[in-house]
Amino acid sequence: MSNPTGWKPRIEQESGTAATHPEVGAGGATSGLAHEERLLFEHGAANGRTGVSLPPAGGDFDPERELPPELLRAGIEGLPTLGELEVVRHFTRLSAWNHGIDTGFYPLGSCTMKYNPKSSEALARLPGFANAHPLLPPELAQGSLELMFQLERALSEISGFAATTLAPAAGAQGELTGVMMIRAWHVARGDARKRVLVPDTAHGTNPASCAQNGYDVVQLESGPDGRLHPETVRDAMDEDVAAIMITSPNTLGIFEAHIAEIAEIVHAKGGLLYGDGANLNALLGVARPGDMGFDVMQFNLHKTFATPHGGGGPGSGPVAVSEKLVPFLPLPVVVKEGERYRLVNDGKERPRTIGKLREFHGNFGMFVRALALIREYGPEGLKATAQLAVLNANYLRARLKDAYDLPYETDSLHEVVFTDKAQKPTGVTTMDLAKRLIDHGFHPPTIYFPLVVHGALMIEPTETESKETLDGFVDGMHAIAEQARTDPEGVRASPRKPVRARLDETRAARKPVLRWRPGMKVE
Secondary structure (H helix, E strand, O other): OOOOOOOOEEEEEOOOOOOOOOOOOOOOOOOOEEEEEEOHHHHHOOOOOOOOOOOOOEEEEEHHHHHHHHOOOOOOOOOOOOOOOHHHHHHHHHHOOOOOOOOOOOOOOOOOOOOHHHHHHHOOHHHHHOOOOOOOOOOHHHHHHHHHHHHHHHHHHHHHOEEOOOOOOOOOHHHHHHHHHHHHHHHHOOOOOOEEEEOOOOOOOOOHHHOOOOOOOOOOOOOOOOOOOHHHHHHEEEEEEEEEEOOOOOOOOOOOOOOOHHHHHHHHOOOOOEHHHHHHHOOOOOOOHHHHHHEEEOOHHHHHHOOOOOOOOOOOOEEEEEEHHHHHHOOEEEEEEEEEEEOOOOOOOOOOOOOOOOOOOOHHHHHHHOOOOOOOHHHHHHHHHHHHHHHHHHHHHHHOOOEEEOOOOOOOOEEEEEEEEEEEEEEEOOHHHHHHHHOOOOOOEEEEOOOOOEEEEOOOOOOOOOOOHHHHHHHHHHHHHHHHOHHHHHHOOOOOOOOOOOOHHHHHHHOOOOOOOOOOOOO
16 A cells, blocks of 8 residues: 555554553653654655645746845755645654653753743733834833833842843853953953853853853862862962853752852952853742852843743843943843833943844843743742752652762752763663663753763753652662663663664764755665
8 A cells, every 4th residue: 555645653562551561650651653754855756736825926026137146046856845734744743753841851950941831931922022023113112121121120139130131042142241241341441361260060151152252261170079169269360360150059960159258269369250040940039149249140041930942942041240240231221211111222322332142132032931930930939949949859869869879979959960880880871871761751861961970960850840750750760770780781772662762873973964865765
């Protein structure tokens, strides 16, 4: 029988349900029918089908006459023409392969992949917000400007800083923006400086943000307790250091307990403190970085304040600053005059600004979602966010520390790092553990990061997960640890249940298929 639609059923060989199959955890990995799906290009070349009913271009319009040659494209060999039904089925089937926060536990350490409230989603889709054009004049965008103003004030209060810019598109651009302001502040004082100190437990984008601003990066080693110690900073700090970039809690999930003394050391030499706010989820309502001595910090609205992220976006990375850096904030800036709001877009009003970072005002949809969450939770709810995030991480720590190696005895906050040291004698590695976890219905945690921990498994449960979900995850992890002892080959052969079994990562890295050609068979 021919199969013109391009799909074929895949019957799961390992039958059973969460109640009967010992491998299946609370993540929902069960047997069932999955549709195999080919690339759109493999559905066939031009066949005359279409999913639209647009009339042919009429009048005197001739693309070759009206458009420059560089904007014209010749026909593409093998480009498929598909009907609407074929396209809808193709992407719906692919969507069923995805794992997301709405389908299961997503314990990526450092990424804070927590559930996004649907109330925030609904508000972001209100026509007045979703359809607002960024070129609307201020008198027609008062509601949007007021929302931005309120969010800026809320973020500044939550973090303990004087002011916040909403412009950066994501956390990495927020880092870049913060270091740009640090440089501008030093240059304005006639002291450009050359170096930035970055601990080995900082986020991986920190060195790149410094290098892009022309700074040399000096890496500082953390102590045996996973913390940065004052004497290490004192030895590296001099009048040529512009700043130190610290992630607190750091990528080990450990709070930098010496931050006040470190701040004194750096400030005494004329440097500034940059705080990477990617792990702010652990501090909400409990402590404010601005009160600890930090001069600048980026938020990750798509982490801390639960807006959708992953797969490259969308994100939002506002940057908060102390009073001394306020004149250097990028444009635009929303100001309130009486009961009205306006945008400052002119460098004449802000002569020391670092200028514009990108088009318009930032990712406005993320602003709506974040402010909705802040207003919904209130001060007590934000504090409960941090408390529950820390509780969940320490619950996992306590329940898994006998099965997996815990490299640091120092107390954890919102995330916990294990290693594969206990499984290594059987030949089972961190990668094997992560792949096997998929068969138990859970997305793997972050692996092999932070780099200071060999064979790291970095788990962040966030505050949104229930005890039942965490217990299912623990059961899966214990089952894998036991299987690594009794059947290591079975662990190394995993996963077996997804539509795609274990792939050859080495081959994918060395011989990637980046462009499809007619007649090519994609394995």
